[in-house]
Amino acid sequence: DTGVSQNPRHKITKRGQNVTFRCDPISEHNRLYWYRQTLGQGPEFLTYFQNEAQLEKSRLLSDRFSAERPKGSFSTLEIQRTEQGDSAMYLCASSRGGGRAAYEQYFGPGTRLTVT
Amino acid sequence: GNSVTQMEGPVTLSEEAFLTINCTYTATGYPSLFWYVQYPGEGLQLLLKATKADDKGSNKGFEATYRKETTSFHLEKGSVQVSDSAVYFCALSPLGGYQKVTFGIGTKLQVIP
Numbered sequence: 001d002t003g004v005s006q007n008p009r010h011k012i013t014k015r016g017q018n019v020t021f022r023c024d025p026i027s028e029h030n031r032l033y034w035y036r037q038t039l040g041q042g043p044e045f046l047t048y049f050q051n052e053a054q055l056e057k058s059r060l061l062s063d064r065f066s067a068e069r070p071k072g073s074f075s076t077l078e079i080q081r082t083e084q085g086d087s088a089m090y091l092c093a094s095s096r097g098g099g100r101a102a103y104e105q106y107f108g109p110g111t112r113l114t115v116t
Numbered sequence: 117g118n119s120v121t122q123m124e125g126p127v128t129l130s131e132e133a134f135l136t137i138n139c140t141y142t143a144t145g146y147p148s149l150f151w152y153v154q155y156p157g158e159g160l161q162l163l164l165k166a167t168k169a170d171d172k173g174s175n176k177g178f179e180a181t182y183r184k185e186t187t188s189f190h191l192e193k194g195s196v197q198v199s200d201s202a203v204y205f206c207a208l209s210p211l212g213g214y215q216k217v218t219f220g221i222g223t224k225l226q227v228i229p
Binding site: 004033035040041042043044045048056073091093104105106107108109 | 120152158159160161162165178205207216217218219220222
């Protein structure tokens with residue numbers, strides 16, 4: 001169990017550019033989540049995958065955001081035409097899944113995005 | 117919708133002092149409740165959880181009891197250490213087929229020697 005990994009850890013980009021982040025979950029976990037955390041706030045849910053299916057997207061996820069999880073393994077989060085308001089820490093988490101039990105979510109270290 | 121309200125920090129305590137961080141929630145049904153901790157430079161870690169009313173979650177000397185009647189899940193520790201300095205997040209997830217977690221704003225705790 002190597003934990004959830006995220007790459008890159010830091011990304012600085014200019015407004016209007018596209019960026020893509022990657023998340024590698026714990027291998028046996030079939031659920032994967034993306035959250036966004038701005039300074040001084042708690043993480044906010046963005047989207048959720050069960051295996052390769054994206055089952056829910058938050059209203060926070062505008063049309064410029066897209067997430068994929070091909071083959072139900074790693075996931076990517078892409079932001080197109082970045083804006084300064086996109087500057088935040090993007091967190092990925094994974095968990096086991098099934099039924100109505102509350103399985104622990106394991107978080108990665110996050111990718112800090114700065115849009116200049 | 118679901119929401120979590122927790123006391124804003126920062127909270128500064130001397131080593132061996134008693135800690136309470138208040139947390140209340142709004143949710144339908146019977147959510148699961150969590151405390152997560154974020155140490156400086158590290159990712160979020162689950163500290164403790166409770167999945168039904170009157171359950172007490174505990175870990176590393178921290179405790180929190182799920183109080184349905186007051187919709188609260190206050191975090192307590194009898195004697196804090198410098199190593200407990202971190203940001204603490206109260207959170208909930210609804211009972212269902214998955215767990216979209218709703219977090220509070222976070223409370224920064226600083227313990228001084």
